[in-house]
Amino acid sequence: MKELPKINQLRDFQAIIYYGNIRTASQALFKTQPAMTKSIQELERILGVSLLSRGPQGMVLTKMGRVFEHRVNTLLNDLERAVDELHQLSQQSQGNVVFGCSHLPALSMLPSLVNKFQEEHPSSNITIIEGQLCELVTSLRLGRLDFFIGIASPEISMSEFVVEQPINAEFCIIARKDHPLSHCRSLSELQGAKWYFPSTRTGYYKELEKFIFPKGKMSKDAVIYGDSMTIGEQLVLNEDYFFIGPKAILDISYVKDLITVIPIKEKLPDALYVLIHRQQHGLTPLAKKLMDEVKAACLKILSEEN
Numbered sequence: 001m002k003e004l005p006k007i008n009q010l011r012d013f014q015a016i017i018y019y020g021n022i023r024t025a026s027q028a029l030f031k032t033q034p035a036m037t038k039s040i041q042e043l044e045r046i047l048g049v050s051l052l053s054r055g056p057q058g059m060v061l062t063k064m065g066r067v068f069e070h071r072v073n074t075l076l077n078d079l080e081r082a083v084d085e086l087h088q089l090s091q092q093s094q095g096n097v098v099f100g101c102s103h104l105p106a107l108s109m110l111p112s113l114v115n116k117f118q119e120e121h122p123s124s125n126i127t128i129i130e131g132q133l134c135e136l137v138t139s140l141r142l143g144r145l146d147f148f149i150g151i152a153s154p155e156i157s158m159s160e161f162v163v164e165q166p167i168n169a170e171f172c173i174i175a176r177k178d179h180p181l182s183h184c185r186s187l188s189e190l191q192g193a194k195w196y197f198p199s200t201r202t203g204y205y206k207e208l209e210k211f212i213f214p215k216g217k218m219s220k221d222a223v224i225y226g227d228s229m230t231i232g233e234q235l236v237l238n239e240d241y242f243f244i245g246p247k248a249i250l251d252i253s254y255v256k257d258l259i260t261v262i263p264i265k266e267k268l269p270d271a272l273y274v275l276i277h278r279q280q281h282g283l284t285p286l287a288k289k290l291m292d293e294v295k296a297a298c299l300k301i302l303s304e305e306n
Contacts, residue, residue, distance in 0.1 A: 007079075009043040010072050012036055013051065017069060020058035077143035078281060085284040095286040098127040099294070100136040102150030103198075103229055103245060109297040117290055124286055131227060132200040133274075140278065146287035147277040149294055153203030161276040164295055167302045168270040169246040171208070173262040176237050186265050187212065192220040194241045196232045199225040204271050208244060211269060246271065248301050273302060 015025035016036070026036040044051055051065035061069060084095050101110060114126055129136060129145065133153045139145045141160070152158070152166065173190075175182060184190055195212070198205050217223060224241070226232065235241035237258055250256055275295050277283055283291060 003046050005043050005046050007076075009039050009046075010076060012039040013043060013068075013072060014076065016040065016052060016059050017061065022059065073142050081143055081281070081284065085282075095123075095284055096125045096127070097284070097287045097290050098129070098145050099287070099291070100129045100131060100133075100140065100145050100148040100150070101294075102130070102132055109301060110294070113293060113297050114290075117293060121286065126290070130229070132198060132203065132205070134200050134203050135227075140276070143278065143281060146283055147275060147291045147294075149275040149298055150273065151204050152272040152274045155203060158274070158276065160279055162279050164275040164277075164291075165299060166272050166274045167299060169248065169273050169302050171244055171268045171271055172247050173264060173268070174236065174243045174245055174249060174259050175262055176240065176258060177260045179240055179260070179262075182260060182262060184262055184264065190242070190262070190264075191218065194222040194224075194235075194239065196224050196226065196235050196241045196243050199227050204269075207269065211266075212244070244268065246302070251301070273298065 012025070012029065012031075015029055016022055019025040019028060022033055022036050022040075026033045029036070031039075040052065047064075047068070049064040049068075050062050051068055052059045053062055054060075110128065114128065118124060118126060129139070133148060133150055133156060136145060136148055137153075137156055140148050181190060181193060197209060200206075213221065224235065232241075232243055233255070236243050242262070247261070250259065250261065275291065275298070277291065282288075
């Protein structure tokens with residue numbers, strides 16, 4: 001049987017990539033520099049290739065190192081997930097769950113749902129990462145995320161994922177109540193308005209921007225790109241910006257009396273919401289339980305809207 005690398009050697013390799021040099025990596029892992037250097041040399045001996053070289057800005061990956069890095073990240077993530085799954089099976093309410101979501105779930109049902117789940121599983125550690133699928137898909141592929149719920153991106157193939165009950169959501173232009181342009185009935189009347197768009201320039205929002213600006217943005221069109229819903233909310237409520245989002249946002253209790261839909265005659269394209277996770281790697285029991293609750297709540301919201 002071939003000699004295989006040790007886990008601590010793989011973690012040392014990961015740390016040097018992350019911190020950029022052996023000195024900082026060894027400090028982070030509470031090791032001496034000679035011990036860290038010896039660990040990497042031993043790893044390279046086992047593999048028979050050079051993984052790292054010294055550059056002007058610190059340690060950099062060789063061609064072989066770049067190939068190996070992807071495998072190492074996947075392997076260590078899967079190993080941590082396997083250990084966590086066994087731990088959850090022995091301690092039903094304990095474990096880590098990390099998932100991604102886009103704006104609607106984050107704004108609407110997730111805060112109360114996750115709070116209730118945490119109360120029912122007080123020893124669980126839940127991490128929520130907000131963003132679009134195109135931003136989080138790499139983390140999902142590497143196993144850093146258990147699942148994602150949000151808008152599908154046509155540029156991303158779903159063949160490697162399990163897709164749970166996709167559903168269309170009606171989108172609309174949202175503004176504060178009594179916005180100066182709230183009487184407008186067509187996109188042409190909104191020229192020169194101020195807009196807040198997600199920072200992603202791919203997928204659904206890329207097509208949506210083409211729909212809003214069919215001739216391209218004019219100099220008088222003000223557009224801010226960002227992923228913070230807190231900032232977006234303040235721009236909409238206090239600075240008269242428009243935001244494009246699912247109509248279901250209008251049912252969120254703390255904002256429904258503050259915002260309204262601009263009743264344009266043009267119908268915005270619907271967005272396809274999906275809940276996805278990796279095909280080849282099962283979810284831990286705790287992640288599966290939370291995913292099922294998130295799926296049920298999101299389907300309820302979007303189904304009521306439709």
